[in-house]
Amino acid sequence: MPELEDWFHRYNKWSFSKHRLWNECRRQYWYRYIGTALRTSDEVDVARLKALRGLTPRAALEGMLVHDAIEKQMDRFARGMTVNEELAAKHLVSEMAKFTGTPRDKIIEFHNGVEQPENYFERVQDGGIGKLGTFFAKIWPRIEGSEHLRHEKFDEVTVGDVVATVKVDLACRMADDTIVVYDWKTGREDPAYESELQLGAYVLWASRYYSAAPEKVRSELVYLATGNVRRHEFSAEQLDRVGLLIVSDFKRRNSSYEMGAFSPDPGPWKCQGCRFATVCPHSLHGEAPGGGP
Ligand code: SF4
Secondary structure, three states: OOOEHHHHHHHOEOOOHHHHHHHHOOOOOHHHHHHHHHHHOOHHHHHHHHOOOOOOOHHHHHHHHHHHHHHHHHHHOOOOOOOOHHHHHHHHHHHHHHHOHHHHEEEEHHOOOOOOOOOHHHHHHHHHHHHHHHHHHHHHHHHOOOOOEEEEEEEEEEEOOEEEEEEOOEEEOOOOOEEEEEEEOOOOOHHHHHHHHHHEEEEEEEEOOOOOOOOHEEEEEEEEOOOOOOEEEEOHHHHHHHHHHHHHHHHHHHHOOOOHHHHOOOOOHHHHOOOOOOOOOOOOHHOOOOOOO
8 A cells, every 4th residue: 555645634535626637537646646645656756746736737727817817806805895807807917927938837738748839828818818808797797796705715515424625716695595606617618518516516515514405505607708607506316416426436536546546548639638748658648749639
């Protein structure tokens, strides 16, 4: 049994991002969550894994900057101050500057040898500012009259003997006492990518944390490319099923910590977007044409 740092056991909780990475490639999950927690290893360079885990996926940068800029404005909302689109845009531009100087040290695909497309950062900036514009024009007016409850904090909900962590983009109480948990989406609107498990975990947390009946809590997916909003509601029975899924998912991922139990699942595009492609002997990132999907 590999020897793991004490902090691994303190932070070893269920989260949707762990669930998603496990389903993408189990070996990538092992590098990210187990390999970086090893006390020593003859198999991997633990310090290198720790350095690689901080890389950002190329396709996620815009969304990350938009979330961060909105979060700063929700800090103001929480303190009863007015929100400001111009400040949000300025924040996005200044945060993006942290990536422009050394993109190969910051962005996964560029680190893995993909040529940086022309005008990449200009397109990220324009796309991000456009989505902030949609947020302030179409979404903010439906939120501003509500009561701010919480945003971007790590919270926990216990299901059986498993602790699940959630981090909601924003939770508010509406005039009719309903609690709405918002999730900002910066990608393409596609119901196939909407996860009942992720949204159910949010609603499960909110209904427990605020002692609210499930019918008084809903999740809203906010698509910032269009301003469209999709509602998801859960019955008590559906939330029970979400809880069972969380427990079984967590147990499956914690039955062994040996690297061999986490099989690699390579693919050219997938490996090109993997933080650990430069250390994984199974990587196919070199077989993907330079541009990426
Ligand atoms: S490089 Fe490919 S096979 Fe290796 S961990 Fe990453 S996604 Fe999995």
